[in-house]
Amino acid sequence: MNAYDTQHAPNRADFREAMAHLPAAVNILTTDGPNGRCGITVSAVCSVTDDPPTVLVCVNRKSAMHDVFSANGRVCVNVLGGDQQELALHFAGATEASMAERFTWDVWDRTHDVPVLKDAVVTVVGTIKESKAMGTHSVLFVEIEQIRTRPGGHSLVYFNRAFHRLDSAPPVAC
16 A cells, blocks of 8 residues: 555544654743643644734643633643753643642743743743644634743754754854
């Protein structure tokens, strides 16, 4: 059978394997408000438009925090740097640290209405304008109101089921 045979729909395992080979930035999505404070590690973040500045974020609907994000309506996408793998693991639930404990660490800028990581490569704060259910996930459309970019640094990406540090390359002369 040809690898590009379109007569056979891919199964879930094939799809997951293919997506494991799609490099993605590692982010911690955070919220705070009347429905609670929480954060999760996500890789499904994508720009939608710059007018108005909008990103989409995918969150599993079975996640205990899904409804907190939706109900609060305010979020921050914290794009992680290459040295922030430990934070990614904590917010992915891979450690024993409780949600409450994660927000006591001295890594947070507490001057915003949602948790913002001090040393994130980029932070974008905004309001969920729309949510669409798609399979097991919700696609949250977030209109951005605040942006902070940290110059220099490195990025944390997820590829082939592992974290990798991505260093900045010098600009290529044309």
